Amino acid sequence: MPMQLRTRNILAAAILSAGVVLGATAADVNTAIDKGVSRVNSAQASQQKIDSIDNSIRAAEREYRGVVKEVDGLKVYVEQLDKQLAAQDNELAGIEDSIEKVTLVERQITPLMLRMIDSIDQFVKVDVPFLVDERSKRVEGLKALMGRSDVTVAEKYRKVMEAYQAEIDYGRTIESYRGTLDGREVDFLRVGRISLMYQSLDGNVLGVWNSAAKQWEMLEPAMKSKLMAGIRIAREQAAPDLIKVPVAAPQEAK
Template sequence: MTLSKIAQACLLLSLSTTSLISDATPTRADNDKQLSQVVDAGQEINKSASQSQQRVNVINAQIQTKSQQFKTINKEIDGLTVYNQQMKTQVANQLKELDQIAVSMEQVSIIERQVSPLMARMIETLANFITLDVQFLTTERNKRIVDLHSMMERADVAISEKFRRVLAAYQIEVDYGRTIEAYSGLIDIDGSEQNVDFLRIGRVSLVYQTRDGQKLGLWDNASRSWQPLSAQYRLDINKGLRIARKQLAPDLIIVPVTQNSAE
């Protein structure tokens, strides 16, 4: 059977179209290859992004560390600024104190030159006072004067210490005037040296009693000598000796009074 020309033409057109479609459609192998390339490219992108994120994290950590260090250093700078200001104030005050000390040292030198003669006069006055005073503890009191004179010649004793010792000697003499004391010693009685008990009541009365209690005496500062004392004072003197030795409680006693003491 013979096809018409129109049918033949349609058949040819259909076959050409099918051939063209068949030629334009990719094969399965080509699709797999393209898909693999896309996956590989995506993995490379993810890997690069991960590496970039890691670098960003490292840089961010470094920035945080530097920021913290910056804040710490700023705090240290603020503290040092305050400290330096305080030190400047202290240094200024210390410089003022040094100036005052320098002035004081100059004044001390002047005072020292004036104090030494003053102390010498004080010691001499004290020695004269002891000589004119009621004659009690003469050895001890005269030795104190000798020690003071010796001290004044020493270069290893500061002026302040010398002055303190001179004032201490004066204080001891002052205390004698308001204390009661009993002590033992030797005295020449009728040409014979005897051991006696002395009773001193301030500077108003200085008496003695022999150990056997038979002889009593009173220091008379006007005549600078010992005067015999009536036996009527024996009980009071014994009582006074015991009070001075703290063997009795303080009580009223009657004793003769020394006249014209140096006090």
């Protein structure tokens, strides 16, 4: 049964009962019923409107709380970003300072490396003449390297230091290698930088470099066995042992 009809019946029954007691007329009863129904309908409409407004308010409140929560989260996120930006600014300032220092170091170290290469070049020319081609090519390679823009200063410095280390190692190692001397193929024996000797492949010609005179000198045949022993040791064909080598007499420093 519809709500309005049910309400009307209930009101009608109540008013009829009252009308009987009070002796009211039928017209009065109908009028009272209509007014009651109107008031009930108005009350229902008002309640529905109130319920609708209440639902809207609750929805708006939930949305507001969600927005407030999101804003709080954004505030925390923005604060964290501000901290990161501050840290990045400090790091950027440090990087810029390092770049300036690197640029200054590069301007200072490049002339130094050029002087170091010239020193190696001059040293090779006045040193004991062993592996002359190899050592000269190393120096020329360093000079060419310094002119390249695609190689970093750090790499250039590393190559220069490698060349210096190689020259240092020559002074404390023993080595035998094959080469040519005056158009003749010979076996050289280098003992550090204190002695550089050679013998022809047939073993009949022996020689030693005289550092004082800056020239090769012949060795007596008695040195052949000692020279051969040194060559075998240098080539790791014999166990390390003491050997006698000719050494130029020390000169008085000027």
